[in-house]
Amino acid sequence: MIVVKTIEEMRELREETAGSVGFVPTMGYLHEGHLSLVKKAREENPAVVVSIFVNPMQFGPREDFKSYPRDTRRDLAMLEPLTDIVFIPSDKEMYPKDYDSWVEVKGLTDVLEGAVRPGHFRGVTTVVAKLFNIVAPDKAYFGQKDAQQVAVIKKMVKDLNMNLEVVTCPTVREKDGLAMSSRNTYLNGEQRKAAAVLYRALMLAQELVFRGEKDAGAIRLEMKELIEKEPQANIEYISIADNETLKEIHHIKLPVLVSMAVKIGKTRLIDNIVLE
Amino acid sequence: MIVVKTIEEMRELREETAGSVGFVPTMGYLHEGHLSLVKKAREENPAVVVSIFVNPMQFGPREDFKSYPRDTRRDLAMLEPLTDIVFIPSDKEMYPKDYDSWVEVKGLTDVLEGAVRPGHFRGVTTVVAKLFNIVAPDKAYFGQKDAQQVAVIKKMVKDLNMNLEVVTCPTVREKDGLAMSSRNTYLNGEQRKAAAVLYRALMLAQELVFRGEKDAGAIRLEMKELIEKEPQANIEYISIADNETLKEIHHIKLPVLVSMAVKIGKTRLIDNIVLE
Numbered sequence: 001m002i003v004v005k006t007i008e009e010m011r012e013l014r015e016e017t018a019g020s021v022g023f024v025p026t027m028g029y030l031h032e033g034h035l036s037l038v039k040k041a042r043e044e045n046p047a048v049v050v051s052i053f054v055n056p057m058q059f060g061p062r063e064d065f066k067s068y069p070r071d072t073r074r075d076l077a078m079l080e081p082l083t084d085i086v087f088i089p090s091d092k093e094m095y096p097k098d099y100d101s102w103v104e105v106k107g108l109t110d111v112l113e114g115a116v117r118p119g120h121f122r123g124v125t126t127v128v129a130k131l132f133n134i135v136a137p138d139k140a141y142f143g144q145k146d147a148q149q150v151a152v153i154k155k156m157v158k159d160l161n162m163n164l165e166v167v168t169c170p171t172v173r174e175k176d177g178l179a180m181s182s183r184n185t186y187l188n189g190e191q192r193k194a195a196a197v198l199y200r201a202l203m204l205a206q207e208l209v210f211r212g213e214k215d216a217g218a219i220r221l222e223m224k225e226l227i228e229k230e231p232q233a234n235i236e237y238i239s240i241a242d243n244e245t246l247k248e249i250h251h252i253k254l255p256v257l258v259s260m261a262v263k264i265g266k267t268r269l270i271d272n273i274v275l276e
Numbered sequence: 277m278i279v280v281k282t283i284e285e286m287r288e289l290r291e292e293t294a295g296s297v298g299f300v301p302t303m304g305y306l307h308e309g310h311l312s313l314v315k316k317a318r319e320e321n322p323a324v325v326v327s328i329f330v331n332p333m334q335f336g337p338r339e340d341f342k343s344y345p346r347d348t349r350r351d352l353a354m355l356e357p358l359t360d361i362v363f364i365p366s367d368k369e370m371y372p373k374d375y376d377s378w379v380e381v382k383g384l385t386d387v388l389e390g391a392v393r394p395g396h397f398r399g400v401t402t403v404v405a406k407l408f409n410i411v412a413p414d415k416a417y418f419g420q421k422d423a424q425q426v427a428v429i430k431k432m433v434k435d436l437n438m439n440l441e442v443v444t445c446p447t448v449r450e451k452d453g454l455a456m457s458s459r460n461t462y463l464n465g466e467q468r469k470a471a472a473v474l475y476r477a478l479m480l481a482q483e484l485v486f487r488g489e490k491d492a493g494a495i496r497l498e499m500k501e502l503i504e505k506e507p508q509a510n511i512e513y514i515s516i517a518d519n520e521t522l523k524e525i526h527h528i529k530l531p532v533l534v535s536m537a538v539k540i541g542k543t544r545l546i547d548n549i550v551l552e
Contacts, residue, residue, distance in 0.1 A: 103378070103379050159375055160406055
């Protein structure tokens with residue numbers, strides 16, 4: 001495994017690489033969710049590149065950029081058995097003085113996470129476009145946990161004719177259903193237990209739909225009531241939306257994306273499930 | 277010379293191409309200015325790709341998208357001796373239904389053409405990013421005639437880490453100094469004569485600077501007076517700016533970009549010169 005820090009070194013290594021390149025962009029502090037992406041990339045490509053970059057441009061001014069967990073040594077140890085190249089650029093390498101170019105997907109980013117985190121997706125699409133240009137992968141791997149992010153990146157790739165395939169991998173969960181996330185580390189013991197309510201609410205939605213409930217509003221309401229029973233939980237949004245346009249629906253017509261953002265204490269968690 | 281109309285065909289041809297690819301994106305209705313770019317690409321690369329696409333996204337609602345001159349048969353005849361692949365996509369191929377992704381360079385696009393043509397550069401950077409992703413050139417060729425466009429595209433390539441070199445070629449002029457432009461075809465005989473005043477004003481600025489004039493305001497004023505002697509001419513802007521930031525300067529310090537937009541009758545013409 002080779003670790004590189006500059007764009008130039010990454011480019012040189014890429015040019016020496018034969019065969020397809022699988023790429024997993026991450027913000028580090030890796031967990032089993034990230035590793036499932038790297039394993040998938042390993043299965044499908046002779047060469048695997050992972051980037052670790054906590055992208056300042058996708059954090060809002062009152063968000064957790066500074067406190068976002070970082071542990072590069074641990075990350076590298078986890079990647080070692082699976083990865084050929086790890087790209088760890090500095091902020092200055094990615095955003096030099098006078099940086100001012102942006103990639104933006106409109107429409108899809110007006111709702112859900114985009115509605116409550118202004119500028120977030122512009123930061124995501126910009127850094128992912130940059131990383132794609134630097135790494136030049138054949139396939140890039142993203143987790144379904146960030147459902148809107150995957151939809152936005154797929155749209156960017158299609159609209160801007162980027163020459164690669166975006167592969168979505170299933171959300172990896174803890175035993176109680178909590179979706180793996182670097183931010184779970186913010187939770188104390190009691191909050192960690194409370195956080196399982198997100199998955200329970202998704203399971204409730206699934207059950208209601210499979211039992212034949214067609215009224216999306218009724219399902220949202222039942223999910224809300226379930227989550228509100230958990231005193232630590234504060235709902236930011238609960239959404240039942242078209243899985244492609246991400247627009248809220250009234251009447252259930254599969255496939256639908258059921259998603260939510262819920263604060264457990266001060267920690268903001270998101271989760272989702274696609275019902276098909 | 278192979279002519280292709282779909283992104284898929286262009287991609288397939290590109291993948292079969294060995295060695296460096298030189299690319300000249302155009303809006304067609306070719307003239308000697310375009311051909312100078314194609315010739316330069318021919319000199320520097322074993323393979324030359326030219327695109328012809330009148331990009332609707334870079335025209336304002338009251339601009340000349342519909343009336344912009346088009347003559348593909350003539351264009352192809354001119355390209356035949358110099359070009360390997362001509363890419364002529366349809367509007368629908370480039371901007372399918374629900375298209376909504378954008379590449380934008382901020383800062384540099386606030387001034388000059390960007391200030392008077394809102395949305396113009398967003399259209400330019402978006403289509404050029406798309407074409408770069410489709411054609412995957414090693415070098416792309418642009419004319420100095422569109423000075424701000426070149427600066428904006430260079431900034432986009434640098435900021436977004438696009439893996440290619442942007443080559444700028446000198447403005448090609450008619451005998452009386454008028455910069456070659458597809459829009460010159462809009463001019464009637466009298467207007468065509470009047471249009472030479474743009475170049476005379478640029479030459480005046482050059483002469484004043486070389487004689488030692490340091491006051492940019494004084495130079496702008498003399499240029500203004502010269503152009504206003506021409507009854508057909510209406511000045512939109514006259515600029516003396518830093519050649520890198522494109523910001524207006526008060527005191528001449530080389531290199532400077534002297535540029536202007538002037539209407540001759542209803543036809544909007546731009547021209548510029550870099551003093552070094």
